[in-house]
Amino acid sequence: MGATRHPRCATSPSALPSRAALAEQEALLAAHRRFTRPMRSEDEVWQAVAEAALDVVRAAHGASVALPEGDDLVCHGAAGSIEAGTRFRRNPSLSGRCLEEGRPLLMADGFNDPRANTAINRAKGIRSAIAVPFPLRGRFVGVLRLISPKADAFTERDSALAQILAGIIGTGLSSLGEQRALMAARESDAKQQLMADAVPHILWQADAEGRVDFLNRRWAEVTGIPADHALQAQPWLELLHPEDRQAVADAWMAASRKGCEFRVTYRQRDAKGCFRWMVNIGLPYREPGTGRITRWFGSTVDVHDEMQGREQVRRLNAELERVVAERTLERDQIWMSSTDLLCVASVQGQMLALNPAWTRTLGWPVESLIDQPFMDYVHSEDHERTSQAMEGLRRGQAQFHFVNRYRHQDGSWRWLSWNANPVEERIFATARDITAEKDHEELLQQLEDQLRQSQKMEAVGQLTGGLAHDFNNLLTGVIGSLDLLEARLQRGRLEDLDRFILAARGAAERAASLTHRLMAFSRRQTLDPRPVRADELVLGMEELVRRTVGPGIRVEVARGDAPWGTLCDPNQLENALLNLCINARDAMPQGGRLRISTANLSLEGRGAQLVRLTPGDYVVMRVADTGTGMPPEVLARAFDPFFTTKPIGQGTGLGLSMVYGFARQSGGEVSIESRPGQGTAISLFLPRHDVDRADVTVPAPVPVLEPAPGPFSVLVVDDEPTVRLLAREVLQEMGCSVDEASEAGAAFAMLQSGRAFDLLVTDVGLPGGMNGRQLADAARVLQPELKILFITGYAEEAALREGSLGRDMEILAKPFNVEALHRRLSALLEAEDR
Numbered sequence: 127m128g129a130t131r132h133p134r135c136a137t138s139p140s141a142l143p144s145r146a147a148l149a150e151q152e153a154l155l156a157a158h159r160r161f162t163r164p165m166r167s168e169d170e171v172w173q174a175v176a177e178a179a180l181d182v183v184r185a186a187h188g189a190s191v192a193l194p195e196g197d198d199l200v201c202h203g204a205a206g207s208i209e210a211g212t213r214f215r216r217n218p219s220l221s222g223r224c225l226e227e228g229r230p231l232l233m234a235d236g237f238n239d240p241r242a243n244t245a246i247n248r249a250k251g252i253r254s255a256i257a258v259p260f261p262l263r264g265r266f267v268g269v270l271r272l273i274s275p276k277a278d279a280f281t282e283r284d285s286a287l288a289q290i291l292a293g294i295i296g297t298g299l300s301s302l303g304e305q306r307a308l309m310a311a312r313e314s315d316a317k318q319q320l321m322a323d324a325v326p327h328i329l330w331q332a333d334a335e336g337r338v339d340f341l342n343r344r345w346a347e348v349t350g351i352p353a354d355h356a357l358q359a360q361p362w363l364e365l366l367h368p369e370d371r372q373a374v375a376d377a378w379m380a381a382s383r384k385g386c387e388f389r390v391t392y393r394q395r396d397a398k399g400c401f402r403w404m405v406n407i408g409l410p411y412r413e414p415g416t417g418r419i420t421r422w423f424g425s426t427v428d429v430h431d432e433m434q435g436r437e438q439v440r441r442l443n444a445e446l447e448r449v450v451a452e453r454t455l456e457r458d459q460i461w462m463s464s465t466d467l468l469c470v471a472s473v474q475g476q477m478l479a480l481n482p483a484w485t486r487t488l489g490w491p492v493e494s495l496i497d498q499p500f501m502d503y504v505h506s507e508d509h510e511r512t513s514q515a516m517e518g519l520r521r522g523q524a525q526f527h528f529v530n531r532y533r534h535q536d537g538s539w540r541w542l543s544w545n546a547n548p549v550e551e552r553i554f555a556t557a558r559d560i561t562a563e564k565d566h567e568e569l570l571q572q573l574e575d576q577l578r579q580s581q582k583m584e585a586v587g588q589l590t591g592g593l594a595h596d597f598n599n600l601l602t603g604v605i606g607s608l609d610l611l612e613a614r615l616q617r618g619r620l621e622d623l624d625r626f627i628l629a630a631r632g633a634a635e636r637a638a639s640l641t642h643r644l645m646a647f648s649r650r651q652t653l654d655p656r657p658v659r660a661d662e663l664v665l666g667m668e669e670l671v672r673r674t675v676g677p678g679i680r681v682e683v684a685r686g687d688a689p690w691g692t693l694c695d696p697n698q699l700e701n702a703l704l705n706l707c708i709n710a711r712d713a714m715p716q717g718g719r720l721r722i723s724t725a726n727l728s729l730e731g732r733g734a735q736l737v738r739l740t741p742g743d744y745v746v747m748r749v750a751d752t753g754t755g756m757p758p759e760v761l762a763r764a765f766d767p768f769f770t771t772k773p774i775g776q777g778t779g780l781g782l783s784m785v786y787g788f789a790r791q792s793g794g795e796v797s798i799e800s801r802p803g804q805g806t807a808i809s810l811f812l813p814r815h816d817v818d819r820a821d822v823t824v825p826a827p828v829p830v831l832e833p834a835p836g837p838f839s840v841l842v843v844d845d846e847p848t849v850r851l852l853a854r855e856v857l858q859e860m861g862c863s864v865d866e867a868s869e870a871g872a873a874f875a876m877l878q879s880g881r882a883f884d885l886l887v888t889d890v891g892l893p894g895g896m897n898g899r900q901l902a903d904a905a906r907v908l909q910p911e912l913k914i915l916f917i918t919g920y921a922e923e924a925a926l927r928e929g930s931l932g933r934d935m936e937i938l939a940k941p942f943n944v945e946a947l948h949r950r951l952s953a954l955l956e957a958e959d960r
Contacts, residue, residue, distance in 0.1 A: 175270060175291060186206065201271075207273070232255075270288055270292045332422040347397075391404070411423060477496055477497070504532060525544065541560045598939075600633040663699060668683055671704070689745070718751060725745075728742070745814060747810040755802045755805050840885045841864075843892065859948075873888070915951065936953070
């Protein structure tokens with residue numbers, strides 16, 4: 127539709143009324159006159175075009191100059207119904223198509239023309255439009271745009287008038303460009319003048335014949351003659367010293383003839399009438415292509431002070447020679463008296479000059495060392511390192527703090543610390559005798575070795591004490607279970623014997639587990655890796671963990687979504703989890719929250735480096751508590767073997783070491799986060815292994831014996847279940863009523879409840895922050911007549927070092943058999959009965 131020619135388009139200019147034609151001509155002339163005047167900016171040009179367009183094309187209701195900005199066209203100049211800054215999409219639009227095709231376009235009906243955005247035209251009420259591109263430096267850069275709300279509002283003549291206006295835009299832009307070029311030239315001249323005036327020397331320019339036509343401000347400051355007067359009078363020779371005029375003239379003639387640099391030194395009269403030494407340098411400028419000299423550029427520098435300083439330099443040279451002689455004497459004195467060994471050697475290794483300190487330090491006369499290869503005096507073990515240092519010196523590399531041993535005349539060796547620097551074919555070196563320092567370092571190293579050995583032995587002692595305690599507990603369970611089994615067999619009581627068999631077997635297996643901890647710490651245990659799902663293993667051990675940590679600690683178990691499997695030894699993974707939970711329990715003596723979670727984790731790049739793992743997929747088992755946390759110095763040693771903060775008998779220091787060793791042996795890693803007062807979180811990373819089902823071993827629950835009536839009420843406290851079982855069985859056989867507790871806090875709560883007990887049977891080393899002796903003392907406060915039996919794996923003196931046994935207190939050392947336990951209990955209870 128936009129391409130259809132309408133009847134109005136056939137109207138020729140001659141057919142218009144003469145008054146309208148005259149008005150158009152006057153409007154065009156006014157626009158032309160306006161564009162021939164200087165304009166300050168493109169925006170002024172655009173606005174003038176838009177306003178002139180409305181005057182020339184009377185059918186237009188709005189006019190603007192649209193310039194492209196990315197995918198849009200923006201109206202930078204606008205008049206009538208168009209607002210400046212209006213932005214519309216370049217495509218589809220009549221103006222965008224005009225700019226792409228580079229030709230004028232006429233739109234008769236904007237509501238239906240496919241070349242335009244009809245939706246926008248309907249919204250803005252644009253029915254007719256003219257779009258004319260205008261060029262700048264050979265390419266189209268914008269569009270003159272006229273619009274009307276009426277359909278078929280513009281004629282071909284209107285389009286022709288718009289094209290004339292587009293041509294006038296070029297005139298305006300050219301005028302603006304000429305004006306800017308003129309301003310740029312003036313600005314360049316001003317900048318050149320300022321730059322020349324800022325130079326502290328006289329700058330000059332001359333034509334090819336040598337007539338000076340430019341001088342900077344420095345000329346007037348030096349000579350007192352204004353630059354414009356000098357350029358007219360050309361008084362150059364008149365200002366020169368009479369003795370220098372001919373030399374200057376000859377130098378200029380020679381430079382002009384040869385076309386080379388003009389350089390001459392002369393005396394010139396200054397503003398005060400005094401002659402000052404000057405250096406004048408001029409360079410010819412050759413016309414490109416022809417090589418003909420067209421101008422000279424030069425500068426004149428005041429060197430009067432320099433010339434006067436030459437005499438002073440001569441005097442200073444004489445003074446310098448005297449000072450050098452004094453310094454040489456001083457250097458010789460330093461050379462002779464220095465305690466450091468000073469040396470000048472060749473790059474081949476011959477000693478050329480040595481100071482007397484060589485004799486004082488090594489005993490050799492200097493004369494016997496000169497011209498000798500110094501390697502002859504170097505210890506054989508240091509030959510290779512010394513040769514490498516010499517190679518570095520030959521390559522020009524200075525050597526600092528290099529240490530080797532030199533042979534003394536008496537056959538002993540001296541440690542020397544060298545600093546050497548190569549200069550051309552010589553090596554200048556100093557050496558200091560550090561034999562005493564080396565002896566001190568060796569002694570210090572011996573002391574440090576002794577200290578480490580002492581610490582190691584202390585750690586081994588701590589380890590063996592902990593192991594002895596644990597094994598005594600386990601052996602007590604084994605021996606006592608076997609004794610009970612034997613007694614029942616002798617009496618013919620065959621029922622319920624499997625309890626004692628299982629108890630003995632469980633104690634033996636836990637003894638093996640303790641050995642596995644030692645092996646895990648050294649990472650030399652034999653693992654049985656199998657496909658495992660960590661989340662299922664955690665669920666299977668949840669009940670055991672709850673009973674192990676006690677009711678005062680809330681246990682939370684969280685499983686990740688779609689958990690991955692891993693390949694490891696499930697038994698060792700159970701041990702690792704149990705160790706972490708026990709550590710968490712011990713860190714929360716007042717109770718708290720223990721959270722066990724499993725998750726999938728993919729590590730890449732920096733994330734893998736932070737936990738010392740290779741990038742890949744990992745299953746993460748995390749055990750977090752709200753306990754006491756660890757200070758930085760304890761955290762730094764948490765995985766160290768034998769290191770523990772627990773009291774003697776409550777830990778071997780191998781728990782976390784076992785976890786670390788197991789993780790590393792399984793291809794994973796362990797990380798620990800802790801802050802004092804905020805708890806601890808330990809994460810166990812194990813490599814991903816795709817499995818259908820995990821082979822998880824769920825620990826069997828520990829048997830719980832029901833209490834039985836008896837004439838005496840006894841409270842048994844021990845962290846070893848087997849020991850509690852044996853004591854309970856013996857006491858029940860004796861007709862006693864028995865209550866149990868696995869740690870001191872729970873036992874003390876029973877005592878505080880008001881229940882009366884006749885006898886307290888307690889281990890000395892108990893978890894939970896209170897040992898057996900402290901529990902007994904607290905119990906005596908509540909029940910003064912309470913009998914006490916201590917059972918322990920330590921010697922009596924070590925176990926009860928805080929004080930001697932009190933009244934009605936007995937001690938039974940582990941391991942013990944049932945008969946010994948029965949005898950000791952009978953003695954205490956008989957005393958109670960009496």
